[in-house]
Amino acid sequence: MVNDTALKLDVGRKFSEAAAVGGAVIDLAAAKAEEKAKFVCRGVRVHYGAKEALHGVDMDVPDAGVTALIGPSGCGKSTFLRVFNRMNDTIPGARVSGSVLMDGADIYAKGVDPVLLRARVGMVFQKPNPFPKSIYENVAYGPRIHGLAASRGELDAIVEGSLKKAALWEEVKDRLKEPGTGLSGGQQQRLVIARAIAVRPEVILMDEPASALDPIATARLEELIDELRKNYCIIIVTHSMAQAARVSQKTAFFHLGDLVEFGDTRAIFTNPKDQRTQDYITGRTG
Amino acid sequence: MTDARPLADRAALARIARRRRGEAAFRTASMAAVVAAVAMLGWLLVTLVGSGATAFYQHVITLDVALDPSKLDPTGARDPAELQKASFRPILQSAIYGRFPEATGRDERRELFALISVAGATDRLRRMVRDDPALVGTTVRITAPVSDVVDQLLKGRIDRKVDATLRPVSDRQIAWIDALRASGEIKARFNATFFTATDSRDPELAGIASAVVGSAMALAVALMLAAPIGIAAALYLEEFAPKNRITDIIEININNLAAVPSIVFGLLGLAVFLSFFGLPRSAPLVGGFVLALMTLPTIIIAARSALAAVPPSIAAAALSVGASPVQAVFHHKLPLAAPGILTGVIIGMARALGETAPLLMIGMVAFVTEIPSSLTEPASALPVQIFLWSDSPERAWAERASAAILVLLIVLGAMNAAAIFLRQRLEKRW
Ligand SMILES: Nc1ncnc2c1ncn2[C@@H]1O[C@H](COP(=O)(O)OP(=O)(O)OP(=O)(O)O)[C@@H](O)[C@H]1O
Ligand SMILES: [Mg+2]
Numbered sequence: 001m002v003n004d005t006a007l008k009l010d011v012g013r014k015f016s017e018a019a020a021v022g023g024a025v026i027d028l029a030a031a032k033a034e035e036k037a038k039f040v041c042r043g044v045r046v047h048y049g050a051k052e053a054l055h056g057v058d059m060d061v062p063d064a065g066v067t068a069l070i071g072p073s074g075c076g077k078s079t080f081l082r083v084f085n086r087m088n089d090t091i092p093g094a095r096v097s098g099s100v101l102m103d104g105a106d107i108y109a110k111g112v113d114p115v116l117l118r119a120r121v122g123m124v125f126q127k128p129n130p131f132p133k134s135i136y137e138n139v140a141y142g143p144r145i146h147g148l149a150a151s152r153g154e155l156d157a158i159v160e161g162s163l164k165k166a167a168l169w170e171e172v173k174d175r176l177k178e179p180g181t182g183l184s185g186g187q188q189q190r191l192v193i194a195r196a197i198a199v200r201p202e203v204i205l206m207d208e209p210a211s212a213l214d215p216i217a218t219a220r221l222e223e224l225i226d227e228l229r230k231n232y233c234i235i236i237v238t239h240s241m242a243q244a245a246r247v248s249q250k251t252a253f254f255h256l257g258d259l260v261e262f263g264d265t266r267a268i269f270t271n272p273k274d275q276r277t278q279d280y281i282t283g284r285t286g
Numbered sequence: 287m288t289d290a291r292p293l294a295d296r297a298a299l300a301r302i303a304r305r306r307r308g309e310a311a312f313r314t315a316s317m318a319a320v321v322a323a324v325a326m327l328g329w330l331l332v333t334l335v336g337s338g339a340t341a342f343y344q345h346v347i348t349l350d351v352a353l354d355p356s357k358l359d360p361t362g363a364r365d366p367a368e369l370q371k372a373s374f375r376p377i378l379q380s381a382i383y384g385r386f387p388e389a390t391g392r393d394e395r396r397e398l399f400a401l402i403s404v405a406g407a408t409d410r411l412r413r414m415v416r417d418d419p420a421l422v423g424t425t426v427r428i429t430a431p432v433s434d435v436v437d438q439l440l441k442g443r444i445d446r447k448v449d450a451t452l453r454p455v456s457d458r459q460i461a462w463i464d465a466l467r468a469s470g471e472i473k474a475r476f477n478a479t480f481f482t483a484t485d486s487r488d489p490e491l492a493g494i495a496s497a498v499v500g501s502a503m504a505l506a507v508a509l510m511l512a513a514p515i516g517i518a519a520a521l522y523l524e525e526f527a528p529k530n531r532i533t534d535i536i537e538i539n540i541n542n543l544a545a546v547p548s549i550v551f552g553l554l555g556l557a558v559f560l561s562f563f564g565l566p567r568s569a570p571l572v573g574g575f576v577l578a579l580m581t582l583p584t585i586i587i588a589a590r591s592a593l594a595a596v597p598p599s600i601a602a603a604a605l606s607v608g609a610s611p612v613q614a615v616f617h618h619k620l621p622l623a624a625p626g627i628l629t630g631v632i633i634g635m636a637r638a639l640g641e642t643a644p645l646l647m648i649g650m651v652a653f654v655t656e657i658p659s660s661l662t663e664p665a666s667a668l669p670v671q672i673f674l675w676s677d678s679p680e681r682a683w684a685e686r687a688s689a690a691i692l693v694l695l696i697v698l699g700a701m702n703a704a705a706i707f708l709r710q711r712l713e714k715r716w
Pocket of ligand 1: 048053071072073074075076077078079080091
């Protein structure tokens, strides 16, 4: 267990030294919020072939607000994010063990169709990946395959509503027939969010959604995330400490496949309990 | 800090000069390679056009033939069936002998008669009489092909200056030909026969129609089999099959099959389709089966690489909104891969069209004098026809073989152009 003495340690210390401290710190406030948890993860391990990328993660993702996953490259953030919508299933050789409950139900139980899970847990990727189809078709695709609209009018309404929620409607309402790939990077990322929203998910996973965007598009995206968190549980992977601080309420710090520290964003950034967290935060921001 | 550093010193300049020389040499070498390739292609085309283009016109002779009733219809019954059996040779002989009465000797007359395509002329006369028996007793004007030797002489393919014993036309014949040419009785015409007629024993009457129809039939069968099977196999292997030893072995073998000489597929077709299943020999159906076998690996490989070229982010996007893996493939990957797949199919078909060896093995090498009307009738194919014609020593056959090659090349070029056009058209949509 790490205690407050960690804070007094030199901030420039290396990971290798800090790694000796070991162990994860679960924030008490997070533990209290357990009754409102959207996801309850226990002992989640992910293997790629013989290699273990996540070494048993226990974490309760709150139902409301934005949870940020941070950590150095290769520490397993994306891997952990893909646990929630079972996208790891689509990677050859990837294996997930442990238990992940969503609203109390095990999403890795036998009988669970990942296709239905993914309708409830949407995903936004690092690089905007609109389909090479029209803007309209991009958003309409999900509702169409899930049979969410009984008529053309209903589908139009879903498309419009989703684009509005993604703060893109005003920019594209006159060119819905144009290819989605013709939009700017920031617009494409919002289009992708609209596409995810259109199937009425409860959770939206975002894997470094702003890494391909310029500062202005990033600011717009962060605004949008702030707006979306009222209605959706959002889990976001980011490399930017500042972004994590701006958009998230909870932050989880990963290191070499371990969840090192998880708690209120403010607490993590101002008062990290683990030396490794502190090194990472200060090394990046300072 | 204070001294301005020279932009480059002596050694650096020398290094750069050496590098420039090397790069220039490489550019020259690669340009030379392109020039060599283009030159070879150009040489091939020039040779083919030079030897084949003349086959697209043909010299014909106009003759007045008296349909002598005493020779055609000695009984005077004008029975159509009897008329068809009559020999039209004597009246044709009379007509040409009448044109040059000075030729009286046996040899002289034989040489004179040899100027005309006898089969072509008698066939024409017989058809005229069949259509209108009342013509018997009158004199009709017919236009018939000249014999292949005359045609070749007029096309300049037989050297007049060479000693008479060394060329297939005698001096007498040349004199007659020149007289007929001068009077306009022999003239050149577009050789429609080449496109409408079937194979024949006489080059001046031979055409590619039966071969073209045979090729088209075999190709249609091959396309209908190879495209769906090939694309389905590619989809399964690329998208759904587990990656294990068995699929690895299958993959290696498909790649190997693509390199198997086509005659082996012919042997396989012979053993399986003809010997085992007892399908008819020389049939376009079996030809199509064999060509389908041969093109399958090509199509599978092309379709797989087209599918693999679709960015994985597209499939991930579809899966992330709750599409099933099959939906992700059919709604997104397959449409995006379609232009590449189509190109692969067309190129595979173009290869199949030019294939000879496997068709020889299953007997599509027949002397076919009728345009096949069903998939199980004996047929030939264009490349096989070329093979057969180029096997004959007469110059007229070589000319026709070259012309058939030109036709084949034009069709192949059109297919490849279609592949490029379709790919660009489809890809431009987004
Ligand atoms: N498809 C895969 N196959 C094999 N190993 C993988 C695969 N994806 C990730 N890994 C490995 O799992 C570990 C965690 O990777 P992951 O992508 O989750 O890291 P990350 O924290 O998202 O890194 P980054 O910040 O660079 O995106 C890494 O060591 C990586 O090499
Ligand atoms: Mg990542």
